[in-house]
Amino acid sequence: MARALRSARVRAALLTLPLVAFIGATFVAPLGAMLIRGVHQPLVADSMPRTLARLEGWDGRSVPDEATFRTLASELRSLRERRVLGAVAARVNRVESGMRGALVRTARKLRRASPASWREATIAADPAWGEARAWRAIRRAGERYTARHYLNALDLRRDAAGAVSAQPPERRIYLSLLGRTLAVAAAITAICLVLGYPLAHLIANARPATSNLLLLLVLVPFWTSLLVRTTSWIVLLQNQGVVNDLLVAVGLIDEEERVALIYNMTGTLIAMTHVLLPFMILPLYAVMRTIPPQYLRAAASLGATWRQAFVRVYWPQTLPGAAAGALLVFILAIGYYITPALVGGRTGQLISNMIAYHMQESLNWGLAAALGGVLLVCVAALYLVYDRLVGIERMRLA
Amino acid sequence: MTSPRTGRATPPRIAGYAAVAALLAAFSGSPSAHAESVTVVSYGGSYARACQKAYHEPFTAETGIEVRLADFNGDLAQIRAQVETGNVHWDVVDLNFPELVRACDEGLLEPIALDDLPPGPDGTPARDDYLEGVPLEGCSGGGMLYSTVYAYNRESFPGEKPTTIADFFDLEKFPGRRGMRRRPAANLEFALMADGVPADRVYAVLDTPEGMDRAFRKLDTIKDRIVWWEAGAQPPQMLADREVTMSTAWNGRIFNARVLENQPFTIVWDGQVLDGSSLAIVAGTPNLEAARRFLLFAARVESMAAVSRYIAYGPVRRSGASLVSTHAETGIDMRPHMPTSPRNMANAVFNDWEWWSDNGDEINERFNAWLAR
Known part of the structure; x- marks a missing residue:
């Protein structure tokens, strides 16, 4: 009996082998090779x-x-x-x-x-x-093994005597860029939550026809090519674009003071929020749909105000969805590079744009690997903190 | 190999190629005769169209080899990736001189013996026919001279017009946003010349830490007003849209926008940065024979002079200068529009490709740090 169970378990494990091999070949091996490049320069x-x-x-x-x-x-x-x-x-x-x-x-x-x-x-x-x-x-x-790239990625350098010191100010870039990337990812996550939460609630509680229509409106952009959506934002936001033309036409601003909405941080924030919004709405919607409306009514009938009912009854139940959406959006935002490259201009660039630059233009793959390694460590650390605060096991993706 | 002097294939030879190609196609089961085409990678836009008319189409007419055109931004990364993985699908690339020298050193390009290149029409060997400063490192042939200049939209400045490189940096006299290419090359040279450094001293000054700081400080003065461009087709677009009032640009792109689209643009030649590009063959291409024939065809003086009939870029061979004539579609005399025309050369600097190959990495890092701040 025990043997039969064991062999069944072995068979089940064997079935996952193709997946393990696939992940090994397409994810673990290249990632490992890349990380090794950051220190190994033979x-x-x-x-x-x-x-x-x-x-x-x-x-x-x-x-x-x-x-x-x-x-x-x-x-x-x-x-x-x-x-x-x-x-x-x-x-x-x-x-x-x-x-x-x-x-x-x-x-x-x-x-x-x-x-x-x-x-x-x-x-x-x-x-x-x-x-x-x-x-x-x-x-x-x-030197066959070198810490040079990691030092460089942390805005440090080794001087002639071999001591580690900070880069001169005009060469410092990566730490501030990393900080900017984390801040932008956090801001986008927050905006997505604020914008997505009411919409997800509306979709989850509307009549089926309305709810299907709204869901479709969320999914159509989700299925549309990222490049198409990003270039549409360029059309809308550029200096001579639709939004600015409209503002001038209704007289809110003068022809001469058109607002710079794109090719800067504003452009990155707007376009990335739009691109990532479905990743927040969908998990929220999935969770909200399972919350019976009677709970809120019960809370109200027991004397809770609207605010109390939301904070103590509704919000805690949607937390697994919000947590999943926030984590998804945050992690995707940290690694985003096409959208900032297209609409970020000079000030809206993120760390991944610098990694792409070193991969594709300066051809300094060692430094690109080191920057990727630093980013990986940051994400892993944040994940652990997040696990402590929210608890990964409570998260529900759908 | 076909006669390298002329690159001309005799009819039986074409028949031979066709037969081999047909055989290959039959064996590989592929529908297209791959051996009979060559993939040429260039900078797109009006320059690529000019090359197409000037020597791609005549080459196909003469040899029957089809030319496939692809675009890139001039970076070596993709070439390196193709060579290193042994999966070469670009045959001929159009490289600017600093990248050309680097790629040749790194073994990314097929060697081309200087004596294989076709002689000039008067019989001058290729060796003596190329202009001074053109890096003949044994990997290239063909090519053209172009210039990075700045141009403005006349409608943006109804009164006084900009005339000097210093005017580009003068926001009080000439307000408005500026377009600049998102890389340090040429921009640092512009900055120093605008700051009063004579053209022949630019690289000597840039070579010192103080000179480098000075160039960046000059760029600082207009940093907030700069819109950065990446592709050569962007500056004429930005000028036409009035997104910027002036922009640095490749002179041929502005010329074409003027004559073909009647755009009200004026080029300021003061402080122009001359540069060139040349064709080369990617190492390990499966179409080596066709690629060589293409390159040798493009290296003929007639091919180079023909480019000058479609865009204001000059031949890199001495014997080509006398062949520059009129614009093929409008009949405009092209000579005054060449970067090397004496009137345009009054205050010009030739891109020091060797200096940029040596210092490019470090300056790019500093430039990126400067941009991100």
Whole structure:
């Protein structure tokens, strides 16, 4: 009997294997690989092993010896022939600006040289090699595991002596952006709750015909392409758009003082609230539909005011829906990037826009990974706090 | 390979290609003969249309190879992703010089021997025919010179008109929003020249920390009034909609909006930042042969000069300058509208692609931090 039960359980577990494999291949593995990228940068270490080995015993201040110069020249030559020099140079350039040019120029000039003094020839090819800074940059870029990207993602840096300190003010960006992202996500969640709650209540308690119609009005935008909805907001909100034209036409504002409703934080807030509103309304509606209207009437007949009935009877029962909607909206908002990219302008950008920028434009995937890692930790921490406050097991999605 | 000097295919050869293509199609069961087309990726809008008429269509007429056009914003990320995953579906890309140099260094592009490029009409070898400052790193051919300038809508300024780069930053004399490309290149140069740095000293000043601060401080003075653009087609649109009163832009886009759509735009050439782009082949493309033929066709001086008949961009070869004539549709003389026309060059700076390749990463980070504040 026990054995039969166990084998049934094993069979049931086996049935989930395809799902486990799918999630492993499409979610866990890429996510893991990405997080590892944030600290593991083997390219320079693998490409210049002999130069890096020679720099291990170097004091970090003087100019290295002739043998080190010779090793560097021979490795640069081979990297150039294998056409990977540019990729290596780009990595070193992230540690010290100007190193890309120094490496590429030096390799080009030394490609056929066999001088008496490699040291002189290399410094002649690019004077940067006569300073310890260039060699320190090579050594730093050659670290196989590095905290550089995570430091960078937290607006910190390591100075020449190796001590961790804050970035100069004109380079600080990520912490404030992270704070802005969390604040925007919280604001959108709050707006969605305020706007969605009465509507969900109306849908849940209207006559079936009205309720179906209202539900359809919520679902149609939900099913419409995100891009279509976002560009519609551009049409409505832009400087020469419908809203501004209307305000001017009715005389509320002058032609010259059209309101900037888009390409700033206002645009991000409006468009994202609209995009995410169904994620708040649907769980709320699902929960409200199951609350019998008699409860409120019972409360009233026992002498509760309208306000008391709401706060003590209705609201607690809708809490699981509100909690689910809030969590959904908040987490989606934190990771949103298309809408802010299109309507956010300069001031409405969120941290995910910066991650996309480093993935797609600066090609600094290490930093993108580190920013993603920081964001992941933030979300996980917030989730735990949320669990404490609300209790995840009380949440009801539908 | 086909004769690289002319890139011309003899009829039997075309028949051979067609036969091979038909065979391949039969074996792969694919309905289209993929070997007989080449995918060219460029910047879209009026520039892509100009290239289409100037040398895509003649190339198809001559070789029978179809040209498929796709758009991008000039970034290397997608090229790198295609090369690294071995799934290359772009054959030829149109890259600005700084990106071209980087991509070539990184091995993202197929090598092209300089001696394979077609000679000029007078027989000058390609090696001696390219303008100085054009980075021939062995990965490219073809291409054009363009300029980042600023232009204004005449209707926005009925009285006094802007004439200098300093006017772009002068909000008191010329009020209104400004359009600028959302990246530091060219903008920092504009800022310094507007602040009084002579064109030939711009990069020397930018190379110092104080010079960099100075450029950002100058940008600070108009920061609240800037509308940022990303695609080359946006500035003429924003000017036409009066979303901005002036905007930096690629000169050819403004020219085309003026002559083809009669827009009341004027280009201010003072402080222009000259730059160029060139064609290159993505490393590992399955259509290497067709891509090479296309690139060598585009590298002919005649192809480059033909681009100048549709948009105000100049050939990158010396022998091309004398071939610039009139606009194909309106008959306007194109020479005064070229960025390199002597009258437009009075105060101009040539984009230092090497300096930008070295410092771009760091400046981009600072620029982003500056934008987000």
